[in-house]
Amino acid sequence: MTGDRSGAAPGSEAVVVAQGTFDILHPGHLHYLRDAKAMGDRLVVIVARSTNVTHKASPVVPGPQRREMVAGLDPVDEARLGHPEDIFAPIEELDPAVIALGYDQHHDAEAIRAALADRGIDCAVRRATAHEPDYEGLLSSGQIIDRVLDERG
Numbered sequence: 033m034t035g036d037r038s039g040a041a042p043g044s045e046a047v048v049v050a051q052g053t054f055d056i057l058h059p060g061h062l063h064y065l066r067d068a069k070a071m072g073d074r075l076v077v078i079v080a081r082s083t084n085v086t087h088k089a090s091p092v093v094p095g096p097q098r099r100e101m102v103a104g105l106d107p108v109d110e111a112r113l114g115h116p117e118d119i120f121a122p123i124e125e126l127d128p129a130v131i132a133l134g135y136d137q138h139h140d141a142e143a144i145r146a147a148l149a150d151r152g153i154d155c156a157v158r159r160a161t162a163h164e165p166d167y168e169g170l171l172s173s174g175q176i177i178d179r180v181l182d183e184r185g
């Protein structure tokens with residue numbers, strides 16, 4: 033992944049924003065965040081509030097704990113719990129050069145680009161790549177939880 037500093041003022045750090053639920057952490061998250069970090073200079077991760085995760089089962093791990101775990105990952109410069117209502121509030125505050133979407137994230141990149149334009153925010157929207165390890169892994173929080181239920185439930 034090459035960096036995209038087009039949106040950053042000369043001499044300033046290019047901030048990249050990544051985001052997600054990060055319920056049960058796994059190597060796919062690490063890969064996503066490494067990809068995102070490589071797109072700029074400083075990686076800020078917005079951790080979804082549990083109440084905002086409506087497109088799948090609500091996370092089992094509380095938001096503050098999910099945030100703390102993401103903040104401890106090597107590629108991450110800062111992790112914060114997202115805004116309770118307006119997902120673009122942190123974007124307006126951070127003014128990133130890039131928003132990095134996950135390879136399979138349900139967001140529509142064009143819709144995000146349009147929303148950013150409506151708010152006068154100059155920021156690239158890019159997608160990270162999928163993690164393809166050379167081992168049979170459990171690269172999904174949901175699959176990890178399902179495995180636990182099958183084997184320990």
Ligand SMILES: Cc1cc2nc3c(=O)[nH]c(=O)nc-3n(C[C@H](O)[C@H](O)[C@H](O)COP(=O)(O)O)c2cc1C
Pocket residue numbers: 051052053054078079080081082084085086113114115116117118119120121122123131134137138139144
């Ligand atoms: C540009 C952008 C900004 C976001 N900002 C917030 C936010 O402020 N608050 C929040 O709870 N979630 C925020 N989210 C996360 C979404 O709420 C959504 O739940 C999250 O993308 C879940 O993705 P996942 O299914 O890949 O974990 C944001 C997502 C995007 C793409």
Ligand SMILES: Nc1ncnc2c1ncn2[C@@H]1O[C@H](COP(=O)(O)OP(=O)(O)OP(=O)(O)O)[C@@H](O)[C@H]1O
Pocket residue numbers: 051052053054055059060061063064088133134135136137161162163171172173174175
């Ligand atoms: N295997 C993977 N390879 C690359 N990126 C991944 C992988 N798994 C998750 N991600 C990325 O991590 C971010 C956060 O994903 P999320 O928190 O929804 O985890 P998840 O494992 O995808 O959850 P679930 O599988 O339960 O929906 C998303 O942008 C997603 O695209």
